[in-house]
Amino acid sequence: MKTFDHLSVIGLREWVALPDLGVAGLRAKIDTGASTSSLHATDVETFERDGQPWVRFTAHLGTVVQLRHRRCEAPLVTRKTIKSSNGHAQVRYVIRTALALGDRVWEVEFTLACRKAMRYRLLLGSKALIHGQLVVNPGLKYVQDKPAFPATLSPVTGAA
Template identity: 80%
Template sequence: MKTFDHLSVIGLREWVALPELGVAGLRAKIDTGASTSSLHATEIEPFERNGEGWVRFNAHLGSVVQLRHRRCEAPLVAMKTIKSSNGHAQVRYTICTPLALGGRVWHVEFTLACRKAMRYRLLLGSKALVAGQWVVDPGATYVQNKPEFPVTIPSTTGVA
């Protein structure tokens, strides 16, 4: 049997924080079948700041029962075409922001999408898992502790 000492274990669902967006206590669904990570966002407005592309949006953080949101701004990384599991293609705004999970913090690219029909407001895809050096135990949930807030963001991190 192979073991990987540099990797840590997470479950199918974990608590995360997005410190640069001021978001803590967000439940994430871990999805190894998705390449890209996704954040539930509405009222998405692109704009320019100092000649650079930015995007302003409402990040939805609560559950269907307990709704809450936060108005956020982030640099625009790209516009990506994402194909869903049923073959439907959609062009989405993409941002990159630090994500805290357990004791780790690293930069992750998120597409902004309406996930109101989904149980989890944040989906963590395989690119983020590889960059964060995580392996998934599909029989476990909430293996890691909730990230402490505020989170210290490392100055040099990889992008997933």
């Protein structure tokens, strides 16, 4: 069996923070079957700042019982057509922002989607796992410590 020392192990569920958006204490579901990560957002609207496209949205955090929300703004990276597991296609806005998980911080692309019916407000897809140099042990949950906030940790080497 091969082992890789430079990879960190995470479980199927982990605590994360989005420091550039001012969000901490967010439970994430790890989904290796999803390419792109997704964040639960509503009231999404585009606008321009200094001639560049931006998006403003309400990020919904916490759980159904302890619902929290925060108004956020981020540069708009692109719009992307995402096909769900049931074959339904949807055009979503894509942002890139810092993600803190354990002692690592790196840039991750998130689609903004309504995840109201989902248990977890943030889904971490395979591209984020690759850039964060992470492997998933599906038998574990909450392996990493909650990230420090604000995140003042070193970025992952080679992250994009």
